[in-house]
Amino acid sequence: MSKRALVATVALASSLFLSALTGSTPAQAQDNGASRTPPMGWSSWSSVRTSPTEAKIKAQAQAMHDSGLMSAGYQYINLDDYYIKNPGTTVDQYGRWVVDTGKFPDGMKNLGDFIHGLGEKFGMYVTPGIPKAAYDQNTPIEGTSYHARDIVSSTSTFESNYGGFGNVMYFIDYNKNPTAAQAFVNSWANLFASYGVDYIKIDGVHTSDQNDVIAWSKALNQTGRTIHLGLSNTLDINNIKTWQQYSNSWRTGGDIECYCSTLTTWSNVGPRWANLAQWGQYAGPGGWNDPDSIEVGNGDHNGLTVNERQSVITLWAITRSVMMLGSDLTNLDAGDLNMLKNAEVTNVNQTDSVVASQISNNNDLQVWATKQKNPDGSYTVALFNRSDRAGNETVTADFSDLGFSGSATVRNLWGKSNETLTNSVSRSLAPHESALFKVTPSSSSTPVGGNLTSGLSGRCADDPNSTLVNGTQLDVWDCNGGANQKITYSSSAKTLKVLGKCFDAHGGATTAGTHVEIYDCNGGTNQQWNVNSNGTITGVQSGLCLDVTGATNPNGAGLELWNCNGGANQTWTLASGVKVA
Template sequence: MKRPQWIIAATAALMVVAAAPSPATASDNGLSIRPAMGWSSWSFVRRSPTEAAIKAQADALKNSGLAGHGFMYVNLDDFWMKCDSNGPVVDGNGRWVVDTAKFPSGIKALADYVHNDGLKFGFYVTPGIAKNAVTKNTPIAGTSHHAADIADTSVTEKNYNCKHMYGIDYSKAGAQEFVNSWAAQFASWGVDYLKIDGVGTQDVPDIKAWASALRATGRPINFALSNNLNISGAATWKQYANSWRTQGDVECYCGPGPNGSGYPITDWSHVSARFGTAASWQQWAGPGGWNDLDSLEIGNGDQIGLTADQRRSHFTLWSMAASPLLLGTDLTHLNSTDKAMLTNDRLIAVDQDGVAAKRIVNSGSKQVFSKREANGSYVVALFNTATSGSATVSVTWSQVGFTGSADVTDLWSGSDRGTISDSYSATLRPGETRLIRAVPAS
């Protein structure tokens, strides 16, 4: 199969970028050399995932052509497990069981379906051990130990659905083996991506245990941390994971449905809050580990809660930050304007070049980010983040990193802007962006 041009360009860039020094050791699992691309169930499907719903989104990812542009993961988020009044219901070895009312064929069959679409399957877990496992004192698979041997009942771990999760004391025999057995089960189901949610600085032992367990399965499983990780632990997140959420949810929870579900899914304040985060976390991104700005809410037009200009700025910032591109929208009802955005290979190549941009202008609503790619060209994004009033945003080539003149291409339109000397300016509508590639003349 012929590779898209963005893959060829990004591969060439990464040959240089991957050799560059980084501020911390990257995860050694060999995965996520480029930021992950795909779809996640949380934003749109929210608390009601079903086998049929996930299959429909997988089919849409393939049939829409998005998969051909690199969107490969279909990630089932929270609410797949069965709960009772004491939390997650568990199997004979203390691991959560699937809610068969939602997934009558089981998770392996669903993963097989996704794989048959030529895609990859992602899954979800939270740290700790279920209260039900401790109450029943279930045995830990492959050992003589039991759940009560490893549980720290003085610690309550975060779980957004079933609640009732205790901490794990990793100094106890059987603790790592419990996580290993769970990871092995996920691998046997065909999981390619695992999000562990609700983790923070206090959960470093869980993160280490899961990172080790996933490697031990022998199956390549992209490991993602969520959410709102503290930047003080960035070196640790980079060492053990392939991505880490740098902020809270991008969803506004302002829709008309239960728990704020439905449209709108987000709003500009939740997106624009990422400009500062992208700047402060920039140094930690690189091949093998990425700053995750959360879901990309493009696909369903204005009803998503963003104007077309704001959606382009949304995609531009995520691409400049080299964030994972995980769509949160309804792929079965793609808007033609948004589909054109998502299939713009020039934008995708900016995300997949393996370089996170630095912020070089931070003047209120006037923001400029820039990065140098391996071939010596510069990608520059100018933003007007205001919600009213046009603004002229300017940057000098010396701020970008070179002097003289440059050949400029508009990456959203693909149009040649000609040779421009010394500086670049754009008058932008509120929420609008201008994304250019500048190739220095010298």
């Protein structure tokens, strides 16, 4: 995990010239053959922290193998920070970090061979930039006539580095000499490849480090090894195209560790739900969200209750997130080990068709679900009680939010039991408790949802690009039968929904011109609507009409609240299947 207290750094003042390095339009995911499913394994930072040694890492690797975790799908043993000598004073002949042989006497190749000998994969750690000692010594760049000072422009600004050495990494100026800069990163990637590395984590990645990410992606790809490239930490979502195109995973938030007497606390874990709700849409084969380590394995000593530990695994599984354990694998709790090895749960992470999204969040009672059928014909549904309120509360997932009504076989993945339910699945959950299900519609179930068509343009109410980002304004678009135009209306709850999200009057405002957007369903009156006999739809809270902006309503015209005026842009036709009980 990334560290900890932020070292003071100053970003380069110059702009990034990404196009000089890319020469192409960003893709949806890096296609380097790595991590077609989310990586699973263990990372040293949480439990070993600042004192890794060869003996400790080998012991963790052996424990992952002997405990059955490796057979359950956990593959990677990742060595985090604090394995090197001070890069402010010590580098190898080509300006790269030097392994501290006091901690790793047999070297990294030996460690990699040991890990591979167990059938596992080996990961290592680096930060952006070039060591200060490389500049001071003007070390040559391997295989070239260039030297370290050919790729550094400023010696007063520093990259983030968390190894306890202070400001020891200069920024690489990729514009000063692009060929030399790439050659330096290539040489470092080749060094890692010589160790047998299968996973590289670059820590301290900021917006100013996009060029480093691109260079490292190219460098790892030219080694001839398939190497996962993971980025850390608290990546900027505004740069997601770069992260997707040039890496295989990206940290969506800060450290999960509490840096207290336990590995973590519930308050440290809690922000992951909001982060993954925002980032979920960007994950897919070759590029995954990383909410940080799973601090499960050592019972209550990790800082979480049994219910909380199960909820963490449930969230990581249903969002198909990177599953790296942070606990001490040499001291595993039997109950935790059973949870971590539950094949039905880990299969959600590894084999579901899509990443689950947050369907509703009603006063911290949350429903998450996949909006596309899995290969076995099921939908995956998770229920969470995120509340701190005393006592159990009921959380319900409606089958209409999955796109059907009627009966279904519901498999409890934690309880390993089946039941047949109609129209919904509910559980009474204690604070911080969760439940995880596979819901398989019966042959007699009925699809729900249909077009909501504007009377003026004949276009359909539409969720732009099928986004699940809260606050996105709804619009109208040519009717195309897409799931992002399959609307449901509940006559009992008075909710209009698309892709499980509610039509919402922005911010609870009641004035003409207020955007109507998608948002997690929360029971608010600004998410309640009356469908009237005259073809209008009015907000329960505002009394205003659901209106399409403007007089012509072309594709992309937004939905809003407006004073009811009898205009055709305020009348709607509900297709068969829109209304549900």
